[in-house]
Amino acid sequence: MGFFSKLKQIWQGDGAPAGQRQPAAEPPRPEDDGKWREELTLALRQAEPRLSQWLDAIVQGVEERGPVLDERLLFLFEALDAPTQEAEEFVSRFNAWLEGMGYVKLRDFRSELQYRLALALDLEDEEDERDRLFLKLSEGISKTKEQITKRIDSLIAGHGEMDEAFWEELEEILIMADVGFEAAQMLMENLKSRARKEGVKETDRFRDLLKAELESIFKAPKRIQAVNPPEVVMMIGVNGVGKTTTIAKLAHRAQMQGKKVLIAAGDTFRAAAIEQLEVWANRVGAGFFAKAANSDPAAVAFEAMDMALAGGYDLLLLDTAGRLHTKANLMEELEKIKRVVGKKHPGAPHRSVLVIDATTGQNALSQTKLFHEAVGVDELILTKLDGTAKGGVVVAVALQFNVPITYVGLGEKMEDLRPFDGRDFAKALLS
Ligand SMILES: Nc1nc2c(ncn2[C@@H]2O[C@H](COP(=O)(O)OP(=O)(O)O)[C@@H](O)[C@H]2O)c(=O)[nH]1
Ligand SMILES: [Mg+2]
Structure with a gap:
């Protein structure tokens, strides 16, 4: 459902007002006869139609995680007419994440909560979220x-x-x-x-x-976005640029949007790299596929493709090695991975995404040139834009390669990977 129909629902209340729809499974709450629902419905209706304002209403009087917050979140989904199952999944995933991170106080996780809600409720284009992103971008650069x-x-x-x-x-x-x-x-x-x-x-x-x-x-050229699922994305880039973290962040975004995600450990050089990726996959709740260290990366990709097809995954993120003894070796290996997944699943990999590190300035540029000429790059993700004075490299890659920049990394947290908007970037840079 689109944003405006959601707004309409809260504002004009077509259909039964959410406050009157009592879910059957609601446990009786002796201290509360459901009055909070009425009050919250009113508060939501009176709030400006912005996610941050709705969230303000939802967390009124809530300081910690727990059943009260859960109930309020379920209520928000219901008020926005989102399916109950989605709401329940959202809440249980969020709680698992809080558990893993050890967060209890709202102030420690509010920002992440808002980010997750924006994705889950398809509100990322909302003005409010755009403002938040713009601020983040301005600060970041x-x-x-x-x-x-x-x-x-x-x-x-x-x-x-x-x-x-x-x-x-x-x-x-x-x-x-x-x-x-x-x-x-x-x-x-x-x-x-x-x-x-x-x-x-x-x-x-x-x-x-x-x-x-x-x-x-x-301005990015229009491209066909449709894919035959599972969508296969090959992540490439040299070591240290933030590839593993970016894969985790992308998986997180996709999961929040209701997709089933599989991450495959194609960087088989070091056992530690495989473990790091597995930790991230577990943390974001994505599926994970790996073979032993030093296995053939193409075999990893081949078997992961099987698992993605058999397991009904929507998205397969293939990590790859960022280092080989020679450039020719690396490129040959990437080509081989492309070939084997394409054989299993026509059209795959649907995209090759190159991750580059903005702090390396002109190096990021030469890496783009190298990968683009050797294997072809469909998209660029620029990490670590926060805290570097070398952000001008964004302009250089956009000018010299006809490859769209799709995301930028503005920090180490999940919510710090944000879609890149060229107009916002130009505005943030020059305002
Ligand atoms: N400040 C900042 N740090 C980042 C960003 N992306 C990744 N990092 C950090 O960069 C380091 C290397 O990341 P990693 O994903 O292991 O790189 P890989 O070797 O390319 O897989 C980690 O400490 C990340 O937390 C970003 O956008 N901003
Ligand atoms: Mg890595």
């Missing part, structure tokens, strides 16, 4: 912003017109922000022709030009 925005301010202040001196100084700024030489040249050419077309010479309009240019750079 604050160092990059400092590097770029301040300098552009003084660039504009120091030049009346976009003359040679202006472009030279801009080039320096871009290179300092890790946009890279090649991408900086491309970006400046585009900006110059944009300025010419619009007949702009004065620097006071430069910021608008740059924003428009960035937005067009990040």
